[in-house]
Amino acid sequence: MALLIGTDFIEQRLDGNYGTVAQAARRKIEAILPEPIRDEAARVRETMRLLHVSEPLTGLREKDYLGQLRRAILERRKIKISYQKKIPEADGNRKSMREVDPYGLALVQGNWILLGRCDLRQDIRHFRLSRITELVVLDKYFIMPKDFNLSDYRPPDDRNERVLIRANPEIADKIAETANFYMETVEKRLDAVWIHFRVRTPEELLHLILSWGGDVEVVEPESLRCRIREEAEKILKRY
Structure with a gap:
């Protein structure tokens, strides 16, 4: 049952390649389950979906970005993005072009966040995928810092x-x-x-x-x- 719930999560939240694999895995798991357990698992999964109905679902564009970013992270390739900032500049402009070394992805409260080193800011920054309007994987490579570990990373608290x-x-x-x-x-x-x-x-x-x-x-x-x-x-x- 845990594996079936996991396939639902992958299909809803990750890019198309993982979604296709998740569907195939679910079919194979369901095929070997006794009918009473298969029916119970279906009821539990429907109930779990209801518990998360208010969370924003990952849209098709974000799933496409996830696939590109996943490959860029694994291949250590830089990306260029057009980004809509949450708070506009003094002139009202919210659009910003950035080149970023993509370090990792995190799902935070239903929103996918890219963590990476921004060339403009010369530091690690966070980019919400829903605010990315254009994304290009570049033919430039970067070196991942040896001391960076996504599991251990904690953003600096700059709420002053x-x-x-x-x-x-x-x-x-x-x-x-x-x-x-x-x-x-x-x-x-x-x-x-x-x-x-x-x-x-x-x-x-x-x-x-x-x-x-x-x-x-x-x-x-x-x-x-x-x-x-x-x-x-x-x-x-x-x-």
């Missing part, structure tokens, strides 16, 4: 900016579910919950705070208060 919000206690659980990674401390008071966040830039919380609506108030920093006000005014003008 602090944000404080005051929230309606009724949505405290919603905030914890959607922004747990950024949360530092939660202080419960009679009329509100005060939540401290630690981020790389306050902009990282902008869209989350807007999604919480009038049930939250940014206390600090003042720059984020101004950004929330600007976005609220833009929304108001549309209605």
